Amino acid sequence: MRVSVLEEVFSANDQLAESNRRRLDEAGVFGVNLMASPGAGKTSLITRTIEPLRGEVRIAAVDGDIATTLDADRIAAFGVPTVQINTGGACHLDAAMLQRALSKLDLNHLALLIVENVGNLVCPAAFKLGMHRSVLIASVPEGDDKPYKYPVMYRGVNALVLNKMDVLAAFDFDVQYFRRGVEALNPGLAFFPMSCKTGEGLDLWLAWRRAERKRGGT
Amino acid sequence: MRVSVLEEVFSANDQLAESNRRRLDEAGVFGVNLMASPGAGKTSLITRTIEPLRGEVRIAAVDGDIATTLDADRIAAFGVPTVQINTGGACHLDAAMLQRALSKLDLNHLALLIVENVGNLVCPAAFKLGMHRSVLIASVPEGDDKPYKYPVMYRGVNALVLNKMDVLAAFDFDVQYFRRGVEALNPGLAFFPMSCKTGEGLDLWLAWRRAERKRGGT
Numbered sequence: 090m091r092v093s094v095l096e097e098v099f100s101a102n103d104q105l106a107e108s109n110r111r112r113l114d115e116a117g118v119f120g121v122n123l124m125a126s127p128g129a130g131k132t133s134l135i136t137r138t139i140e141p142l143r144g145e146v147r148i149a150a151v152d153g154d155i156a157t158t159l160d161a162d163r164i165a166a167f168g169v170p171t172v173q174i175n176t177g178g179a180c181h182l183d184a185a186m187l188q189r190a191l192s193k194l195d196l197n198h199l200a201l202l203i204v205e206n207v208g209n210l211v212c213p214a215a216f217k218l219g220m221h222r223s224v225l226i227a228s229v230p231e232g233d234d235k236p237y238k239y240p241v242m243y244r245g246v247n248a249l250v251l252n253k254m255d256v257l258a259a260f261d262f263d264v265q266y267f268r269r270g271v272e273a274l275n276p277g278l279a280f281f282p283m284s285c286k287t288g289e290g291l292d293l294w295l296a297w298r299r300a301e302r303k304r305g306g307t
Numbered sequence: 308m309r310v311s312v313l314e315e316v317f318s319a320n321d322q323l324a325e326s327n328r329r330r331l332d333e334a335g336v337f338g339v340n341l342m343a344s345p346g347a348g349k350t351s352l353i354t355r356t357i358e359p360l361r362g363e364v365r366i367a368a369v370d371g372d373i374a375t376t377l378d379a380d381r382i383a384a385f386g387v388p389t390v391q392i393n394t395g396g397a398c399h400l401d402a403a404m405l406q407r408a409l410s411k412l413d414l415n416h417l418a419l420l421i422v423e424n425v426g427n428l429v430c431p432a433a434f435k436l437g438m439h440r441s442v443l444i445a446s447v448p449e450g451d452d453k454p455y456k457y458p459v460m461y462r463g464v465n466a467l468v469l470n471k472m473d474v475l476a477a478f479d480f481d482v483q484y485f486r487r488g489v490e491a492l493n494p495g496l497a498f499f500p501m502s503c504k505t506g507e508g509l510d511l512w513l514a515w516r517r518a519e520r521k522r523g524g525t
Contacts, residue, residue: 126344126345126346127453128453155456155458156455159456178459180398180427180429180430207429208456209427209430210426211373212427212430215396228448230346230446230447230448230474231345237374237377238377239374240373240374241373256448259473260474
């Protein structure tokens with residue numbers, strides 16, 4: 090009984106995700122779903138990405154949080170349209186929430202949409218939103234064992250950022266052990282060691298983003 | 308429809324949680340549910356707690372993870388009975404999982420049971436397990452805004468550990484802002500700034516654990 094209800098939920102979500110994707114494709118918008126643990130640096134990566142790109146392309150952000158508009162406020166301060174989704178307790182965004190957010194944006198005047206999912210390494214991996222790429226942000230203080238412990242999340246993404254590299258020396262983090270775990274789950278995954286604080290590694294990430302958007306068929 | 312199914316799930320879980328609590332009470336075992344983000348230091352706090360207490364009381368641990376036995380192995384290395392629950396994808400422990408774990412332990416020979424929940428600041432807060440106390444571990448690198456963003460979790464716990472205080476200087480973490488958020492949600496919450504790495508602050512935490520176990524009626 091419980092399983093069949095869940096299957097219905099996922100199947101309904103998948104259909105809505107496809108419809109979201111069609112709306113983005115028709116408007117020529119490239120969508121990115123950003124996922125991470127709480128505090129790994131999702132909002133920092135978004136503001137670091139918006140800052141240099143906003144002169145090139147029209148960007149908007151959708152920000153998912155259980156409560157508060159703290160992150161949306163930080164992003165909106167960069168002068169891009171930002172839609173806040175307060176999930177009211179739900180531990181992930183789903184395609185229906187994103188559908189409502191899309192209707193608040195003028196998609197025909199956008200080229201890039203960045204979605205900040207709820208801080209969680211489990212549930213967001215199970216709910217498609219209809220975006221073109223999924224990106225995971227790991228961070229050094231979380232520990233090098235996370236790929237081994239959260240395989241579904243690591244398996245399902247198109248790129249991996251390892252944030253907070255500026256504090257690597259202060260933690261027992263074995264980058265090789267971390268990468269071996271990632272490679273076993275998702276061979277050849279695009280990998281970007283980075284510090285959103287110092288800006289280290291940001292150039293390679295931005296180059297990838299530009300290339301993927303062109304490749305994305307938008 | 309979906310809501311009524313969820314209500315049934317929660318109500319069934321609450322009943323099982325009460326039954327778990329009765330089993331612990333009858334055996335004189337004090338149960339603690341430990342929750343945190345991925346990588347905040349749950350396993351480190353458990354091993355730091357077991358090390359000095361194992362001479363005083365008989366301890367066991369239940370370790371919940373999506374995948375792997377990495378954490379359970381670290382805990383079992385301290386010579387205490389450890390039951391691993393692999394949730395197989397579920398983002399939290401529930402009372403039924405704990406019920407199965409309890410039947411693998413010789414409760415009559417235990418005094419303290421520490422349960423390590425899945426790394427997640429959302430879902431574990433919604434599922435009671437039947438423990439006597441709930442403890443949340445925050446950590447400095449996660450950021451000082453977490454109480455504001457995950458209010459349900461912060462509201463529902465009996466004690467709060469702030470781990471990784473040894474790297475405070477490397478992060479923009481305002482301890483006063485963090486505590487104001489905590490106090491607004493959970494006034495007077497027992498608060499333990501700590502470093503599981505250096506051992507700083509561990510003495511106050513252990514004193515609280517001893518006092519609570521006595522007060523817990525076991």
